[in-house]
Amino acid sequence: MHNQSHQLTCPTQGPGLYEITDRAVTFVRDVGVLNGVLTVYCRHTSASLVIQENADPDVQRDLQAFFKRLVPDGDPLFCHTAEGPDDMPAHVKSALTATSLTIPIVEGAPTLGTWQGIYLFEHRQAPHKRQIILQVTGT
Amino acid sequence: MHNQSHQLTCPTQGPGLYEITDRAVTFVRDVGVLNGVLTVYCRHTSASLVIQENADPDVQRDLQAFFKRLVPDGDPLFCHTAEGPDDMPAHVKSALTATSLTIPIVEGAPTLGTWQGIYLFEHRQAPHKRQIILQVTGT
Amino acid sequence: MHNQSHQLTCPTQGPGLYEITDRAVTFVRDVGVLNGVLTVYCRHTSASLVIQENADPDVQRDLQAFFKRLVPDGDPLFCHTAEGPDDMPAHVKSALTATSLTIPIVEGAPTLGTWQGIYLFEHRQAPHKRQIILQVTGT
Numbered sequence: 001m002h003n004q005s006h007q008l009t010c011p012t013q014g015p016g017l018y019e020i021t022d023r024a025v026t027f028v029r030d031v032g033v034l035n036g037v038l039t040v041y042c043r044h045t046s047a048s049l050v051i052q053e054n055a056d057p058d059v060q061r062d063l064q065a066f067f068k069r070l071v072p073d074g075d076p077l078f079c080h081t082a083e084g085p086d087d088m089p090a091h092v093k094s095a096l097t098a099t100s101l102t103i104p105i106v107e108g109a110p111t112l113g114t115w116q117g118i119y120l121f122e123h124r125q126a127p128h129k130r131q132i133i134l135q136v137t138g139t
Numbered sequence: 140m141h142n143q144s145h146q147l148t149c150p151t152q153g154p155g156l157y158e159i160t161d162r163a164v165t166f167v168r169d170v171g172v173l174n175g176v177l178t179v180y181c182r183h184t185s186a187s188l189v190i191q192e193n194a195d196p197d198v199q200r201d202l203q204a205f206f207k208r209l210v211p212d213g214d215p216l217f218c219h220t221a222e223g224p225d226d227m228p229a230h231v232k233s234a235l236t237a238t239s240l241t242i243p244i245v246e247g248a249p250t251l252g253t254w255q256g257i258y259l260f261e262h263r264q265a266p267h268k269r270q271i272i273l274q275v276t277g278t
Numbered sequence: 279m280h281n282q283s284h285q286l287t288c289p290t291q292g293p294g295l296y297e298i299t300d301r302a303v304t305f306v307r308d309v310g311v312l313n314g315v316l317t318v319y320c321r322h323t324s325a326s327l328v329i330q331e332n333a334d335p336d337v338q339r340d341l342q343a344f345f346k347r348l349v350p351d352g353d354p355l356f357c358h359t360a361e362g363p364d365d366m367p368a369h370v371k372s373a374l375t376a377t378s379l380t381i382p383i384v385e386g387a388p389t390l391g392t393w394q395g396i397y398l399f400e401h402r403q404a405p406h407k408r409q410i411i412l413q414v415t416g417t
Contacts, residue, residue: 035143037176037178050234052233056219061219062218065216098238103180106144111272116182116184116238138142
């Protein structure tokens with residue numbers, strides 16, 4: 001039974017999707033698990049995780065545009081504004097997407113579909129160093 | 140320690156919720172795990188997973204109606220339109236719901252609440268054959 | 279290999295975020311797992327789970343305000359109204375957030391970020407006793 005974790009650091013330069021698929025797949029291969037589960041976990045509440053199409057970059061652009069319109073920066077609804085007009089919207093966007101993902105591992109690789117990539121979804125304007133935990137359990 | 144996976148194929152005929160609870164519960168029973176975790180994973184970015192009420196079919200109808208209004212087909216906000224007016228909205232709806240679910244197993248069954256069903260949430264108009272991975276880890 | 283679960287009861291008094299971080303961390307410590315995964319599972323479809331900022335209480339207030347505006351009680355779009363004007367909106371809010379969370383465990387504790395708390399997100403007006411399953415797998 002393997003049971004191993006690894007912390008990734010993902011530097012960000014403003015809102016957008018930052019792909020971490022390769023690093024996750026490499027970690028699974030390096031641990032040497034054939035069958036089991038990969039957990040991806042984001043240690044933040046103003047950035048989150050999504051699995052999205054990895055082919056047309058317009059998908060990432062459109063996804064951001066949708067969330068920006070749905071949860072606009074500087075919305076007067078929000079009281080929590082001390083950390084800037086993009087802070088509370090970032091918390092909401094995180095709640096609407098995912099903080100954790102769990103992906104089965106079969107024959108030594110995560111069972112991602114052909115068009116699936118794993119992304120950190122950064123919601124803040126300022127550069128950040130985001131921490132993501134990869135955890136593998138299996139045999 | 141059991142550690143086993145199985146791929147389901149779920150044919151869809153347009154947008155809606157397609158229940159997979161029975162197949163998931165049967166898989167857990169067949170593997171023979173008493174305590175552990177069931178992971179349900181959707182290998183697509185234009186269909187997703189939800190756990191919803193399994194009693195009144197109006198809940199499924201209303202859930203679809205809400206997502207259709209929130210993310211309308213053909214929204215001029217979107218650039219990614221080559222695959223049809225329902226494609227980018229499908230990606231957004233997937234990001235707003237779940238690609239993976241993890242359900243504890245106790246006494247040989249997933250710990251679903253009385254009113255909980257596991258559903259594939261299809262977002263595309265055209266018929267598809269969706270692939271879902273079930274993975275069980277436990278003793 | 280540890281593989282153990284525990285059911286929490288979380289009484290609620292109307293919509294809001296109810297923190298369960300301490301109970302989850304204590305359960306992990308009591309099981310004595312050093313490395314592995316914690317699954318948190320909500321057995322309901324009108325209450326859900328979120329990981330959110332645990333510092334400024336305004337974040338919780340604003341999060342609720344956003345979801346209340348996005349999915350208003352009594353929306354004429356909904357047919358499923360027999361259980362009250364806040365019932366179908368509760369199902370939608372649950373679909374938009376999380377029913378399950380998976381958090382890696384490293385050195386005997388969940389790898390929560392500094393500002394992360396685990397919350398039950400109650401969406402109904404009436405008091406409820408919500409059931410949450412904690413499950414730990416690891417070594």
